[in-house]
Amino acid sequence: MAFHEIRFPDNISRGARGGPERRTQIVELASGDEERNASWANSRRRYDVAYGIRRGDDLAAVVAFFEARNGRLHGFRFKDWGDFKSCLPSGTPSHSDQVIGTGDGSTTGFQLAKNYVSGAQTWTRAITKPVAGSLRIGFDGTELVSGWSVDTTTGGVTFISAPGTGATVSAGFEFDVPVRFDTDVLDVTHDLERLGSITSIPLLEIRR
Incomplete structure (x- = not known):
């Protein structure tokens, strides 16, 4: 696998959903009290960029980007519009x-x-x-x-x-955030106007 120093299209990422994810184990004791332990020291970000597709051209751009990255194989840059500055x-x-x-x-x-x-x-x-x-x-x-x-x-x-x-x-x-596609399949639905849509396009932050 490799990392491609190219950014996912900004006009599509601007409409994406997602943010940080953490992993916490919670054990409920017999008394009703809780014990909580963090499985991860650092958070990991997840996004879904399907929400940013508004036109047929956007869909074509995503498909081309997906194919050029070989699905989940190669990472790339992603602009998180809610958190991209110091x-x-x-x-x-x-x-x-x-x-x-x-x-x-x-x-x-x-x-x-x-x-x-x-x-x-x-x-x-x-x-x-x-x-x-x-x-x-x-x-x-x-x-x-x-x-x-x-x-x-x-x-x-x-x-x-x-x-x-x-x-x-x-x-x-x-x-930017280093991410990869979290799917090897793009499930495209073609509507009557032939613009097309994709239900979900998940991205996952790459942590090394």
Whole structure:
């Protein structure tokens, strides 16, 4: 299998449904109390893009995209319109949006990440598919316009010189979700106008 660095059509993904999924085991005790255990440390996203098909041309584009990925075999990029920036969806990414590490004087590589904060709790999500040209890097609160590079296929940021000990490294960016089709069959229904429709086209986030 391989990963194709191509994004699913934006005009169709904009009408998709889906979001994060977690796996929790719940055991009900004889007393009626519960014990809850998280099976997954990280969430996994699921989507259904069938809701974004509005025209016959959209259907044709999805079929072509599906065939080119060999069904479930190859992964691809997907824009989650509800969560595709380091900032709020209404904002513009800034170099200070997300803290991605602290310098120690020797480390030159850092992984892009997004922190989800609610109250005293924080969950950190590794970002592996940043959008080319969208990345901004901060160093102790000041934007750094050079001296670094980013791998848009992994989300790794590399500095020419290692940030000094205690230096805060931050980033702002747009990003895609690495996904694959979660079906090897497209069940197309042809209506009277021959536009066609598909009941469900599930996508599943790829986690490595």
